[in-house]
Amino acid sequence: MFVELLDKLRCPNAHEDSSLIATASRTVDRRIIEGTLGCPVCHAEYAVHNGAVEIGERAPVSMLTxxxxxxxxxxxxxxxxxxxxxxxxxxxxxxxxxxxxxxxxxxxxxxxxxxxxxxxxxxxxxxxxxxxxxxxxxxxxxxxxxxxxxxxxxxxxxxxxxxxxxxxxxxxxxxxxxxxxxxxxxxxxxxxxxxxxxxxxxxxxxxx
Ligand SMILES: [Zn+2]
The missing domain is CATH 3.40.50.150 (Vaccinia Virus protein VP39)
Incomplete structure (x- = not known):
């Protein structure tokens, strides 16, 4: 994920609006490839893995025709x-x-x-x-x-x-x-x- 877009993400939990704080363990250019996004309000943590942010339930990915x-x-x-x-x-x-x-x-x-x-x-x-x-x-x-x-x-x-x-x-x-x-x-x-x-x-x- 692009670091510049971090301020567009929000913790999905029910509390006041809050940006997430990124901790990166691997970055390429200005992209976080591996890391964690933390919520300063409820302390939930969301992983960044393979460049994708993991927020919410794993969703089945449909086949593209x-x-x-x-x-x-x-x-x-x-x-x-x-x-x-x-x-x-x-x-x-x-x-x-x-x-x-x-x-x-x-x-x-x-x-x-x-x-x-x-x-x-x-x-x-x-x-x-x-x-x-x-x-x-x-x-x-x-x-x-x-x-x-x-x-x-x-x-x-x-x-x-x-x-x-x-x-x-x-x-x-x-x-x-x-x-x-x-x-x-x-x-x-x-x-x-x-x-x-x-x-x-x-x-x-x-x-x-
Ligand atoms: Zn939160």
């Missing part, structure tokens, strides 16, 4: 995510993450986090091995998230992780979470946009 890897599929995903020259941080589930190299070529200023990978992947800033009820990522850090399998809790956390205007791509049968405005859907997937938090309600919610 040749059909799932076509150029057309890659271009469709890039369009749904709103990938462009501005760049940004994109979070991609297993099938979408197989396109990271091509998507990085389309949008060189973008950075990518892959979910459910086993080891470091070319082009991915962070590979997260495992799956928890929520994404272990900072609120508002991502411009786009594509999920293959989506529980209501995972969808709610994805909405939180997106910045205003960010895109969420999910399976057609997934429930659209609060804060996401549906843009389009077909038999396979829907794409929605993260709504901006109204300024007035943000002020009202602020602690006195």
């Amino acid at each position: 040749a059909d799932a890897r076509s150029h057309e599929r890659m271009m469709r995903l890039g369009a749904l995510l709103g990938l462009d020259e501005r760049g940004g941080l994109y979070v991609l589930d297993f099938i979408s993450a197989s396109f990271i190299r091509e998507l990085a070529a389309l949008s060189p200023n973008s950075q990518f986090i892959a979910l459910t990978g086993r080891r470091e992947m070319e082009g991915a800033g962070i590979v997260i091995r495992g799956r928890g009820p929520a994404l272990p990522l900072a609120k508002g850090c991502a411009r786009g998230i594509a999920l293959d399998m989506a529980t209501p809790a995972l969808l709610r956390s994805a909405a939180q992780v997106l910045s205003a205007g960010g895109r969420l791509v999910a399976p057609a049968d997934a429930i659209v979470p609060d804060g996401i405005k549906m843009l389009a859907r077909d038999d396979e997937q829907w794409v929605g946009e993260r709504e901006a938090v109204p300024v007035l309600s943000a002020i009202r919610r602020a602690p006195r």
Whole structure:
């Protein structure tokens, strides 16, 4: 994982928002290959092994069919995510993450986090091995998230992780979470946009 992206990761346990602290035993360039990420709040530790961060339950990795890897599929995903020259941080589930190299070529200023990978992947800033009820990522850090399998809790956390205007791509049968405005859907997937938090309600919610 890229050291520069460490501040995008969060401890998934239920407590105040907290960044993780890295201890590396092997680094190559600015990437941690072997090491540990520690939470200063609950003292949980997450291993970095083969360049992948182990957070959450080990998830079964589905097989990729040749059909799932076509150029057309890659271009469709890039369009749904709103990938462009501005760049940004994109979070991609297993099938979408197989396109990271091509998507990085389309949008060189973008950075990518892959979910459910086993080891470091070319082009991915962070590979997260495992799956928890929520994404272990900072609120508002991502411009786009594509999920293959989506529980209501995972969808709610994805909405939180997106910045205003960010895109969420999910399976057609997934429930659209609060804060996401549906843009389009077909038999396979829907794409929605993260709504901006109204300024007035943000002020009202602020602690006195
Ligand atoms: Zn913690």
